[in-house]
Amino acid sequence: MKISQKLVDEVVSELAGADVVPLVALLRNKTNVSEFLLAEKLDVEINLVRNMLYRLYDNSLVSFTRKKDKKKGWYIYYWTFNPKRVRELIVDIKKKKLRKLKERLMREKNNQFFICENECMRLDFEQAHDYKFKCPECGVLLNVQDNRKTIERLEKECEKAENELKLIEEAVAKEEKAAKEAAAKRAEREEKKEAKEKEAAKKAKKKAVKKAKKKTTKKKVKKKVAKKAKK
Ligand SMILES: [Zn+2]
Structure with a gap:
C-alpha cells in the first residue's frame, strides 16, 4: 500500500479545511513556491492564499523562507510542503x-x-x-x-x-x-561535488603560483639581460 493522494487530502482537509486541498496539490513534490504564484494558479486573492497557508502552518504542514523584493521593498514568502509531517x-x-x-x-x-x-x-x-x-x-x-x-x-x-x-x-x-x-x-552527491570543486580550486591555485613564478624568473632574466646590456 502507498500513501495515496486521497489519504493526504483527507488528513489535510480534516486539519486545515477542505479548501486547502487544491493548494496542497500545487505544493506537493516542490520546494519554495512563491505565494503569488499560488494565488495566480488558484485564481484567488493573495490574502485568501495566505490564510490557507497559515492554517497549514499551524499544523506544521508547511514551512517557509522569505526574500525581500528589491524593487517593491516588501517580503515575498516561499512555501514548502512537509511530507514527513x-x-x-x-x-x-x-x-x-x-x-x-x-x-x-x-x-x-x-x-x-x-x-x-x-x-x-x-x-x-x-x-x-x-x-x-x-x-x-x-x-x-x-x-x-x-x-x-x-x-x-x-x-x-x-x-x-x-x-x-x-x-x-x-x-x-x-x-x-x-x-x-x-x-x-x-x-x-553534494559532498562529491564539493570535493571536486575543492580539487579544481587547488589545481587552479597551483597553476597560478607556477605562472607567477615563471613571470618573476622571466623578469629576473630580463633584468640581468638589461644590466649586462648597460655594462
Ligand atoms: Zn417515546
Missing part, C-alpha cells in the same frame, strides 16, 4: 479514530440501553432510571434494547480500522525509509 498526522488521526471506535464498542458491551417503541430516545441505564423507565418524549414504557447487532457492527469496524492502521504504518515506514535514502544520496 503529513505522514505522522495520518497515523495519529487513524490511531485516534480506532481508539474512539474501541471506546464505543466497550460502552455498548458494558452497558444496557433502553429505547422507546416510537424510537424517540435511546438511554443508558442511569438515564432511564432517572425517567423511571418511561420515555421523556411520549411517555411509553422503555424496553431494554438488544444491541448485539450494534456490537457486531462496531467489532467489524474496529477490525477494519485496525487493518487499515497496520497497512498505513507499513506504508509510512516505507516512505520514511525512501525519503531517508534519497536524502543520503543527495548529501553524498
